[in-house]
Amino acid sequence: MVPISYYLILAAVLFSIGIAAFLIKRNVITxxxxxxxxxxxxxxxxxxxxxxxxxxxxxxxVFFVMVVAAAEAAVGLAIIISIFRARKTLNVDEIDLMHN
Amino acid sequence: xxxxxxxxxxxxxxxxxxxxxxxxxxxNSALSLVVVMMSLAVLYWSLGAEFLxxxxxIVYSGAVMVLFVFVIMLLNAGPEERTHGSRAAYSAxxxxxxxxxxxxxxxxxxERGVFGLTTIGGDLSNAADNIAEISQMLFTxxxxxxxxxxxxxxVAILGAVVLxxxxx
Numbered sequence: 178m179v180p181i182s183y184y185l186i187l188a189a190v191l192f193s194i195g196i197a198a199f200l201i202k203r204n205v206i207t208x209x210x211x212x213x214x215x216x217x218x219x220x221x222x223x224x225x226x227x228x229x230x231x232x233x234x235x236x237x238x239v240f241f242v243m244v245v246a247a248a249e250a251a252v253g254l255a256i257i258i259s260i261f262r263a264r265k266t267l268n269v270d271e272i273d274l275m276h277n
Numbered sequence: 278x279x280x281x282x283x284x285x286x287x288x289x290x291x292x293x294x295x296x297x298x299x300x301x302x303x304x305n306s307a308l309s310l311v312v313v314m315m316s317l318a319v320l321y322w323s324l325g326a327e328f329l330x331x332x333x334x335i336v337y338s339g340a341v342m343v344l345f346v347f348v349i350m351l352l353n354a355g356p357e358e359r360t361h362g363s364r365a366a367y368s369a370x371x372x373x374x375x376x377x378x379x380x381x382x383x384x385x386x387x388e389r390g391v392f393g394l395t396t397i398g399g400d401l402s403n404a405a406d407n408i409a410e411i412s413q414m415l416f417t418x419x420x421x422x423x424x425x426x427x428x429x430x431x432v433a434i435l436g437a438v439v440l441x442x443x444x445x
């Protein structure tokens with residue numbers, strides 16, 4: 178018997194670490210990885226709430242999040258590959274074509 | 278037993294996430310994320326979401342992370358270096374993330390009486406099997422969104438091929 182709030186706090190911890198990594202990291206692939214971490218943390222809250230309401234709706238929502246995350250990973254990594262071809266760097270500080 | 282599972286795999290997930298944050302090399306971050314995802318799969322299972330636990334292992338730690346590791350290897354990404362921008366991000370990122378965590382955990386702890394307790398394996402309101410219930414819902418009530426996701430995947434494949442193609 179674990180309180181649901183423990184699961185929610187665990188998800189909050191993972192989400193906050195994801196935000197921190199998203200802001201701190203300078204490598205575009207690592208930034209993308211931290212987005213995946215945040216998606217996973219939100220999925221945990223969905224599953225916990227689905228358990229709380231004894232309904233399966235939250236789990237189906239997580240299923241759709243997984244599908245969209247897989248599609249997003251494929252397109253995002255393709256964009257990263259084409260950026261690397263054009264700029265020869267993965268550092269987000271140097272990818273600043275729209276900055277000036 | 279569920280408390281033991283929660284403590285072991287919750288701590289494992291947090292340690293994996295912290296390792297993701299502190300490692301400099303992208304491949305170490307990617308492999309730490311695999312640890313987080315596998316521990317989350319166990320937590321899903323303990324909350325009665327067997328289908329999602331399997332899908333988490335197959336889709337996330339299987340397919341998506343292989344794609345990540347493949348791209349890291351392909352681009353030969355080295356460890357990131359500290360720049361001026363990263364120091365500014367440190368001073369803004371850590372307090373911001375801590376503030377969001379404090380806000381979320383304050384709300385969750387304040388309302389913890391409403392949320393109640395978990396029971397291992399979970400129990401749906403109509404005493405149905407988890408996977409049977411999901412498939413029932415997915416192929417009757419949510420058939421159109423389910424089919425639309427297949428179109429989404431198709432578009433994503435085409436987009437990935439077009440974007441990653443070498444220009445002549």
